[in-house]
Amino acid sequence: xxxxxxxxxxxxxxxxxxxxxxxxxxxxxxxxxxxxxxxxxxxxxxxxxxxxxxxxxxxxxxxxxxxxxxxxxxxxxxxxxxxxxxxxxxxxxxxxxxxxxxxxxxxxxxxxxxxxxxxxxx
Amino acid sequence: xxxxxxxxxxxxxxxxxxxxxxxxxxxxxxxxxxxxxxxxxxxxxxxxxxxxxxxxxxxxxxxxxxxxxxxxxxxxxxxxxxxxxxxxxxxxxxxxxxxxxxxxxx
Numbered sequence: 001x002x003x004x005x006x007x008x009x010x011x012x013x014x015x016x017x018x019x020x021x022x023x024x025x026x027x028x029x030x031x032x033x034x035x036x037x038x039x040x041x042x043x044x045x046x047x048x049x050x051x052x053x054x055x056x057x058x059x060x061x062x063x064x065x066x067x068x069x070x071x072x073x074x075x076x077x078x079x080x081x082x083x084x085x086x087x088x089x090x091x092x093x094x095x096x097x098x099x100x101x102x103x104x105x106x107x108x109x110x111x112x113x114x115x116x117x118x119x120x121x122x
Numbered sequence: 123x124x125x126x127x128x129x130x131x132x133x134x135x136x137x138x139x140x141x142x143x144x145x146x147x148x149x150x151x152x153x154x155x156x157x158x159x160x161x162x163x164x165x166x167x168x169x170x171x172x173x174x175x176x177x178x179x180x181x182x183x184x185x186x187x188x189x190x191x192x193x194x195x196x197x198x199x200x201x202x203x204x205x206x207x208x209x210x211x212x213x214x215x216x217x218x219x220x221x222x223x224x225x226x227x228x
Contacts, residue, residue: 044219044221044222045166045209045211059216061216095165095166100171100177106154106213108158108168108171108211108213109168110177110178112166112167114164115165
């Protein structure tokens with residue numbers, strides 16, 4: 001069955017960095033675009049970034065451009081989110097999620113990981 | 123950015139009754155609309171995509187309708203496991219979510 005497992009969350013100070021990982025299993029990872037979505041404590045959902053199945057295209061929401069970098073390693077069935085210059089407003093649970101159809105980003109997200117909590121506080 | 127607005131913020135319904143949740147888009151998204159259910163401490167679960175197609179394994183009591191800017195999620199006969207927060211999401215132009223509707227037991 002499809003599984004997505006995030007790791008790498010934690011408590012950091014403003015301006016510091018953190019790298020999240022998401023290990024995928026149960027499907028042909030290299031066929032799917034992948035995304036990161038976050039949820040601030042007690043708040044709604046915000047799309048953060050996505051990456052093409054072969055890393056041919058990458059997109060970010062405006063608030064993280066220039067600070068976050070998404071990448072993937074299809075040999076390791078993993079997607080990553082490098083977060084630099086972290087701010088208190090980046091505090092959230094970060095979910096990795098799969099687009100619902102192969103080779104496309106024109107779909108919703110059909111499988112989500114359990115999330116990784118990132119807390120940015122001095 | 124397409125803004126998604128859900129109403130009401132909280133809906134109190136008794137088990138066995140029908141629940142109707144609304145979602146409005148600030149501009150047309152066609153049928154590129156999904157609904158998710160989220161329970162405390164869990165990730166969202168995809169319920170509906172394409173405005174009206176149930177995702178795999180979703181019970182028939184969940185149904186979606188609408189197109190353009192107005193959408194509805196209906197749960198025909200509420201079960202205890204249906205009390206949760208529901209989010210709509212558009213995927214027509216990037217990806218934005220509504221603020222959620224909390225469905226609580228009356």
